[in-house]
Each structure stands twice: as C-alpha cells, then as structure tokens.
Amino acid sequence: MSADAVSLLNPTLRADACANAPVGIFDSGLGGLSMLRAVRAVLPRERLIYVADSLYAPYGEKDDDFIVDRTVAICGWLAAQGAKALVVACNTATAQSIARVRELHAIPLVGVEPGVKPAATISRSRVVGVLATQVTLRSARFQTLLDRHASDCHFLCQPGHGLVQAVERCDTSSSQLMALLESYLAPMLDAGADTLVLGCTHYPFLDRAIRDIAGERLQIVDTSVAIARQLERLLEAGGLQNDASPDPAAMPRFCSTADGGPQRQLAASLLQLDTPVEHVVIPSPHERSGT
Ligand code: DGL
Secondary structure (H helix, E strand, O other), rough: HHOOOOOHHHHHHHHHHHHOOEEEEEOOOOOOHHHHHHHHOOOOOOEEEEEEOOOOOOOOOOOOHHHHHHHHHHHHHHHHOOOOOOEEHHHHHHHHHHHHHHHOOOOOOEEEEHHHHHHHHHHOEEEEEEEEEEEHHHOOHHHHHHHHHOOOOEEEEEEOOOOHHHHHHHOOOOOHHHHHHHHHHHHHOOOOOEEEEEEOOOOOHHHHHHHHHHHHOEEEEHHHHHHHHHHHHHHOOOOOOOOOOOOOOOOEEEEOOOOOOOHHHHHHHHHHHOOOOOOOOOOOOOOOOOO
C-alpha cells in the first residue's frame, strides 16, 4: 500500500507527516533572509527551505509577467519539495503575483506588503517615508493600501534604486551605499517625516546604515515579525505546527538559483547561520513548455 493510501486510512498519520514538513520561503534574492530570521525567532521548531532567485534579482525593475512567472515557478518548486506552507518573502513578488499563487496552491500562503498601516498608526508628524522597489510602488495592490491610509497621513514614496543590488553584494555599509541611502532619506527628513516604512525585505539589512544617517529621527517600520506571527496563526489553524523539540543546531536548507557565495556570507555574518547553499535550477513555466 502506498504512503498516500495509508495516510487516507489514517488521517492522524497524514497530519503528523505534514506537521513535520518544511515551510518554504522565497525571495528574489537575499532580502527574504530578514523574513527567515523572524520566522526562526517566532517558530523555532519549524524546518525551513529558503530559495533565493538571485540569478534574476532584482525583480524590482522587471516587468510584471516576468515576476509572476518566476514566483509561480519557485512556489511550485517549493511545493514539490513537500513544503506545507509558503512565505513569499518579497514585497515585489507579493504585489504582482500572490493572487495567482493562491489559485495554484491549496496550502497556507503568506505574502509581505509595506507596513503602511502600522506607520500611519504610529507617526506623530503624519509624514511617513516609504522606501520600496519601483514595481511595488506602482502596483495596484500598493496604491489601494496607500489610498486607505492617505486621508490623514502624507506618504513620501521613494524607489530604492540600487539598494537591492548593494545587499546582494553583501554591501551594507560602503561609502557609496551610504551616499545613495542619504540621497533617499534626506528629502524625507527635510519634509518632516518621523517614520520610515521598509517596503522591501532587503532593506532591514540596512537598518544600521539608516540609523547612522537618521539617528533617532525616524521610527523604522519592518513587518517581518508580524508576518511570522501571521504564519504561526495559519499553521495553528490548519493543525500544521511542528511540535518536535527545537534543535538549536538545525540549519535551514538554503538554495539559490545563482552562485550561493553571497548568500552564505550574508547569512553567516548577519544571521549567524553558516551553512552551504545548494545550487538549484528552476525554469519558468514558459521555459518548461518550450514557448
Ligand atoms: N526583497 C524584494 C522585495 O521585498 C526585492 C525585490 C527586488 O528584487 O527588486 O521587494
């Protein structure tokens, strides 16, 4: 009898098997590691597979169809690895593709979006800076989010051109990066912003650089812990939490569509997770069908 036939006869076995399955997390590149850090903190028992689509990063300057194709391909790959839940740890991919992924996969799915709502709640000056990719800022999903909160708060939206590329190179503090970041933050500070939304999962790795430029003048809104808690609620609701004791030595399975060197370096230096990165080939749907 196949394992599936056994699990149909014995639903408890199936639930246990699923609970022990990994959570799949993906980003265009290394930014989603900031989300992985939060997931590990909130859900230390969960096994994790992380895919960085670094071969195609940055997504933030690509066209919408390309981003949908890559998101569908990678979520499909993670589901085929047995993932019991998916985290699209990329604001850009969420903005363009989350609805499509929901149609394709009947497992818990969490996306990320810029923390406009929490920023509107905490800003005293009512001027909020939003740093995100060009694609996120121009997406209908983001515009709807903004419209909901723009009546009593002024949002200054700035595309963070060049910032994803810097983090992909593991550059979080060079003088060129600091100058670029300052050129984005100074106009926000001059306009009276007291809050900054990090609308891209790469940007939490720039928090120290942002502090060095803005000091305590900006409250930084990073939604990674809130998203990890949302994942926790979904796993709980589906009876999918892994109850095994956390193994402090357990490492996530790290995968990359490009050279994994920078991923290993960033994870080791900023997350204290030093583990090899597997190279994976994940064709887009149109490549598989030969169109
Ligand atoms: N981390 C991705 C995000 O949150 C970066 C997108 C990109 O590759 O430009 O949007």
